[in-house]
Amino acid sequence: MKKYLLISLLSLITVFSFGQMGSIGFSLGLPQNEFKENTDATGFGGDLSFAFPFQKGTPIYLGLDVNYMIYGRNAQNEDLFASINDQNGNELARLEIPLRIVNTNSIFGTHAFIRAVAPLELIQPYGEALFGFRYISTNTKILDRSNDRRWATEDDSDVISRETVLDDWILSYGFGGGFLIKIGPKAFIDLRVNYFKGQRAEYFDGQDTESWEVTFSGSNFDEATVSGDDLTFNTSPRESTTDLLVIKFGVAFKI
Template identity: 65%
Template sequence: MKKNLLTLTFLFTAVSLFAQMGSLSLAFGLPQNDFRENTDATGFGGDLSFAFPFQKGTPIYLGGDINYMVYGLNSTDHDLTADIVANGQLIDQLVIPLRVTNTNSIFGTHLFMRAVAPFELIQPYAEGLIGFRYISTNTKIVDRSDDGRWSDDDDDNVISRKTVLDDWIFSYGYGGGFLIKVGPSVFIDLRANFFKGQRAQYYDGDDTSSWTVEFNGDPNSYDRETVSGDNLSYENRPRESTTDLLVLKFGVAFKM
């Protein structure tokens, strides 16, 4: 899935180089309606859009938009212990120091039609959008030991990466904004989009911050090869609702 998202991002970026209108913005996502009732998380990330004129000389543009926002991020240190017992007697106790990082994120990609008022200094615009959003919760477990004995040395001491929950959401909406001219072809871009989203299951930061990690293997067989993500358990209690979202964007745009 990560490869697909990276490929899509690369294609959008490549196409945007030939666009006649484009923008790069900071983005803030505010859950709405049932989504807001289930979570008070605010997303933060970036947005890239590009557009071409529908017909030369007209203020109507067709384009695409891609954005990524994190709406929950937390890290917790855990020290897992296991008693090694032989013949009913405690021989030793092993300690595995871990850091668990949970990331909740939303990736969105939409096509849009935009009408821009052809004024000189401030150009208001309106747009309609349709596309998809990908909502996911990912967990990374890192070995905190000094010698990295529980992890793969070639992977920054990462023991496990796991997508705990993910979902694709059909998404459509409308919005608008203002292009404020600051140079011959450079504008400040202030934009807001409201998206209707299908029902989905998801977590927020309050959920993931309370997760615990346990080792379910045989303590007598602890070594670099046997400690893996399959031995780690999560407390999974997903929320579910429609996923309406208000996205506020602040950036820089260009027109050629």
């Protein structure tokens, strides 16, 4: 995931280096069709895009859009217990392990687009077509709630482990449009709506992660360490197409 995010950001920088239009703002993601039937989650996040004219003097732009949304996040405290045994299997001590489990469902998307902008003065409507991919994932972070952070893997952090429980890559394409409303010589309010068709994918809903029960399935721990590999999650993922309506509100600049 980090590699693809870096590639997307480098591509945006390349476009911006000789680009003519940039936009940054907030986004709202609403599942559609079969995706909506499987989940009522709503995504919230941010959006960044850059574009440059297809040909100098024409209102046709080529560009790249990067979007990240969280569509479910919850946290719960868990108090687990572990036994310390001698070589004969006799229990020497019983340890309490206070943990906090944070679950985050997210969608990262990057799309190339072609955009036609009406060259008007105050309000410039535009239409666009987009093609790219989205990465949908559920990540779990296990935090140490003990006062001395005895279970954490790093001295300056309360994080015991981070784990990608489930992820999937989705081919995504769509269309949309919006309005650029002039508020300065080179600045605009950018109001945009995009509709995306998405491939089938497996994913978890926020309600799924709220009901997770965390238990130890192994014995790779002692009085100094707890391994996140010993944790199990007893939930089956959902599966459907991943059509999405994304509403965006931001500020655009023409250079």
